[in-house]
Amino acid sequence: MRHLEQLPPWAAVVIALLVVTGASLTVLGGLGLVRLKSFYQRLHAPTLGYSYGTLLIVLASMLMFTLLEGRVVVHEVMIGIFIMATTPITLLMLGRAALRRDRDAKLGHDEAVPPRIPREDRPAEPRGQTGHGEGLEDAGLLPDAEREERERADQARD
Amino acid sequence: MSSEILRFALGYAQIALILALALACWRMLRGPRAQDRVLALDTMYMNAMLLFLVIGMVNGNVFFFEGALVIAVLGFVATVCAAKFLMRGEVIE
Numbered sequence: 001m002r003h004l005e006q007l008p009p010w011a012a013v014v015i016a017l018l019v020v021t022g023a024s025l026t027v028l029g030g031l032g033l034v035r036l037k038s039f040y041q042r043l044h045a046p047t048l049g050y051s052y053g054t055l056l057i058v059l060a061s062m063l064m065f066t067l068l069e070g071r072v073v074v075h076e077v078m079i080g081i082f083i084m085a086t087t088p089i090t091l092l093m094l095g096r097a098a099l100r101r102d103r104d105a106k107l108g109h110d111e112a113v114p115p116r117i118p119r120e121d122r123p124a125e126p127r128g129q130t131g132h133g134e135g136l137e138d139a140g141l142l143p144d145a146e147r148e149e150r151e152r153a154d155q156a157r158d
Numbered sequence: 159m160s161s162e163i164l165r166f167a168l169g170y171a172q173i174a175l176i177l178a179l180a181l182a183c184w185r186m187l188r189g190p191r192a193q194d195r196v197l198a199l200d201t202m203y204m205n206a207m208l209l210f211l212v213i214g215m216v217n218g219n220v221f222f223f224e225g226a227l228v229i230a231v232l233g234f235v236a237t238v239c240a241a242k243f244l245m246r247g248e249v250i251e
Contacts, residue, residue: 003218004161012160016167019212023171023178026208030181033201039193042185046201049178049208057171057211061223064215073220079207079227086234090200093241098193100245 003068011067015060022056025049039098043091050087054080168216175209196240203233 004012025048032045058076065073179202186198207229214222 004164007161007164009160012164015215016164019171019215020167022208023174023212026205027174027178027181030178030201030205033185033198034181039191039197042194043197046182046197046204049201049204053208054204057208061211061215065220068218076211076223079211079223079230082227082230082234083204086230090234090237090241093238093245094193094197094200097241097245098191101191101193 007064007067011063015064018056018060018063022053022060025056026053029053040095043095043098047087047091050083054083168212171212172209172216175205175212179205179209192244196237196244199240200233200237203229203236207233 007015029046029048029050032048033042036042036045058080062074062076065076182198182201182205186195186202189195207226210222210226210229214220214226
């Protein structure tokens with residue numbers, strides 16, 4: 001703990017603020033992970049820790065070791081860049097896996113999962129470039145009133 | 159005085175991160191489905207990494223940084239593999 005006394009007072013206060021804010025945001029993310037109701041909501045909660053928690057604690061660590069060693073210490077940036085690059089990939093893959101599993105399981109959900117369109121109901125010609133652009137209208141899932149209104153609008157436009 | 163503030167802040171950060179680890183661990187044990195467990199495991203990796211950074215600051219030791227980096231890399235690989243397994247039923251196709 002001797003090294004803490006070598007820091008100038010302003011740096012100690014700044015580092016303390018950064019560390020306390022980062023750790024508090026991480027705990028809030030953990031609380032969200034426990035308290036939110038459905039998986040798709042829970043997917044968002046820990047990103048507080050992933051983004052702000054990592055950013056603030058990495059900044060505090062960089063500032064502290066830069067002042068302690070009297071030279072610029074920036075290797076903590078590697079962690080920051082790595083986390084910023086990988087978190088969207090992992091959470092995207094996890095969310096897609098969960099969506100696929102939910103559609104397969106046909107469980108009751110507290111949140112609407114977009115329906116899977118059966119193969120025979122899909123349009124023969126793929127729409128758009130990927131072929132994944134089928135909307136509710138193509139699947140015949142829109143309520144009749146809404147579809148008629150849309151057709152009327154289309155005719156008026158023609 | 160200022161070092162007292164910093165010491166208190168680092169202690170608070172350690173306790174808070176351990177609390178976050180405990181909350182994620184509760185979610186991992188509770189479930190209810192596999193994707194919740196994987197998400198909670200990923201959160202635990204992240205909290206452990208931040209805890210390593212804070213412990214490195216408490217000890218004034220730069221080498222905890224390497225442990226944190228290894229945890230971050232392993233967490234990424236583990237979560238991607240688990241998500242792929244949940245999606246396809248196998249990891250390597």
